[in-house]
Amino acid sequence: MEASGMDRLRITGGQKLQGTVTVSGAKNAALPQIAAAFLSPHPLELTNLPQVSDVDNMLQVAALYGAEVERGAHATTIDAGSIRSCEVSYDTVRRMRATVLFLAPLLARFGSARVSLPGGCAIGARPVDMHIRALEALGASIDIENGLIVASASAGLKGARVVLASPSVGATETAMMAATMASGETEILNAAREPEVADLAACLAAMGAHIEGAGTHRILIAGGTEWKPAKHHGIPDRIEAGTYAVAAAITGGTLELTNARIENLAAVIQLLEAMGTNVWPSSRGLVVSRNGPLQTADITTEPYPGFPTDLQAQFMALACIAEGTSLIRETIFENRFMHVPELIRLGAEIRLQGTTAVIHGGKPLKGAQVMATDLRASVSLVLAALAAEGETVINRVYHLDRGYEQLDRKLAQCGAHIERLRD
Numbered sequence: 001m002e003a004s005g006m007d008r009l010r011i012t013g014g015q016k017l018q019g020t021v022t023v024s025g026a027k028n029a030a031l032p033q034i035a036a037a038f039l040s041p042h043p044l045e046l047t048n049l050p051q052v053s054d055v056d057n058m059l060q061v062a063a064l065y066g067a068e069v070e071r072g073a074h075a076t077t078i079d080a081g082s083i084r085s086c087e088v089s090y091d092t093v094r095r096m097r098a099t100v101l102f103l104a105p106l107l108a109r110f111g112s113a114r115v116s117l118p119g120g121c122a123i124g125a126r127p128v129d130m131h132i133r134a135l136e137a138l139g140a141s142i143d144i145e146n147g148l149i150v151a152s153a154s155a156g157l158k159g160a161r162v163v164l165a166s167p168s169v170g171a172t173e174t175a176m177m178a179a180t181m182a183s184g185e186t187e188i189l190n191a192a193r194e195p196e197v198a199d200l201a202a203c204l205a206a207m208g209a210h211i212e213g214a215g216t217h218r219i220l221i222a223g224g225t226e227w228k229p230a231k232h233h234g235i236p237d238r239i240e241a242g243t244y245a246v247a248a249a250i251t252g253g254t255l256e257l258t259n260a261r262i263e264n265l266a267a268v269i270q271l272l273e274a275m276g277t278n279v280w281p282s283s284r285g286l287v288v289s290r291n292g293p294l295q296t297a298d299i300t301t302e303p304y305p306g307f308p309t310d311l312q313a314q315f316m317a318l319a320c321i322a323e324g325t326s327l328i329r330e331t332i333f334e335n336r337f338m339h340v341p342e343l344i345r346l347g348a349e350i351r352l353q354g355t356t357a358v359i360h361g362g363k364p365l366k367g368a369q370v371m372a373t374d375l376r377a378s379v380s381l382v383l384a385a386l387a388a389e390g391e392t393v394i395n396r397v398y399h400l401d402r403g404y405e406q407l408d409r410k411l412a413q414c415g416a417h418i419e420r421l422r423d
């Protein structure tokens with residue numbers, strides 16, 4: 001049955017999760033790769049694609065530009081041979097910020113593009129000034145007109161040094177994609193080092209691009225790519241893996257996370273261990289287990305390889321269970337504490353002091369009706385509910401469906417008492 005926007009999740013807490021969870025492909029790797037397909041007139045086949053609504057929406061937007069999109073369960077082929085650099089309505093793109101990633105490929109391929117300026121969202125204002133500065137450094141002229149980013153480079157983009165003011169993931173991806181079609185070489189300095197950036201580079205390389213240094217602060221891209229048909233298998237979702245690791249820790253259970261890549265989770269594993277959870281590699285991924293008491297934490301979100309902002313809300317739920325005071329500082333987004341009032345509804349004691357959350361853990365959590373306004377905030381409520389006494393109903397499940405493939409089924413298979421209430 002199709003998931004509805006108004007579905008709710010009912011969770012009865014108290015079960016120790018046991019079993020195996022298969023980690024899906026990374027949403028945040030898939031989204032830029034769908035945009036990258038626009039650089040080439042040849043088909044790009046993406047495998048290990050997660051079945052999440054953000055991917056569906058991104059593919060729908062690709063189709064609006066004229067791409068031929070074939071969709072399998074965990075794969076897609078995007079043929080951008082006959083796309084147009086047209087305008088897609090704000091209503092279509094406002095649901096997803098990642099659609100701004102179509103700007104660079106459209107501009108690089110057609111010499112002009114008009115893409116809706118994405119709005120802010122629940123976690124922050126999220127401007128795209130660094131994307132724009134990067135394209136300007138490559139020779140584009142850019143104006144903002146009636147809510148649109150209007151970009152042109154009639155003489156083509158020219159390779160250059162692009163120095164990012166901070167290591168933005170999206171701006172690094174924009175610069176890297178544009179540079180593959182510029183004339184000459186581009187050097188991106190202060191580049192984001194996230195694994196999803198390196199995976200985009202691997203995808204672009206399979207398509208014919210020449211890129212060095214992705215995954216480091218300095219990326220070199222040779223322009224003038226001769227594109228070819230390509231196939232790329234995306235990396236597993238490190239944020240989904242981290243979320244299930246917290247599910248094991250918060251319930252005092254044991255989960256094997258198949259496909260999880262230890263090398264992309266170093267800061268997360270270090271923190272789990274510091275909080276009293278055991279983590280070890282298995283032949284298929286990693287195992288996370290807790291049977292002793294949880295310890296408090298002192299967490300600061302940072303760009304990769306630091307602790308990821310996309311796991312901040314989940315670890316806040318975990319800190320609520322640890323006896324004593326934990327601190328969580330959010331340094332990436334200015335408003336990413338929307339889960340705090342809802343965790344308080346479940347009985348947590350949390351005080352906000354500017355960008356720091358002070359969690360007085362160890363108070364018993366009790367089920368309640370809750371809802372959240374973004375993906376990771378929602379999943380933190382699911383995690384807290386797994387550890388809470390009694391029944392929790394989480395509204396607005398569509399936030400979860402944006403980025404978690406079959407969350408309810410994966411948790412139920414490991415013993416969680418979780419049920420999707422269809423609208």
Ligand SMILES: CC(=O)N[C@H]1[C@@H](OP(=O)(O)OP(=O)(O)OC[C@H]2O[C@@H](n3ccc(=O)[nH]c3=O)[C@H](O)[C@@H]2O)O[C@H](CO)[C@@H](O)[C@@H]1O
Pocket residue numbers: 027028029031098124125126127128129130131132166167168169170171192196309310332333334
């Ligand atoms: C689809 C995707 O991959 N999303 C991820 C990506 O988002 P996204 O690519 O949007 O995140 P960025 O790394 O660009 O943003 C980091 C910070 O820089 C700011 N900024 C960014 C661009 C810009 O032009 N100007 C500016 O000020 C943002 O508002 C934010 O405060 O990385 C974030 C940080 O790891 C993750 O939380 C998101 O899950």
Ligand SMILES: C=C(OP(=O)(O)O)C(=O)O
Pocket residue numbers: 028097098310375376403
């Ligand atoms: C913030 C996230 O995604 P997006 O950048 O697509 O909003 C996320 O995945 O947690």
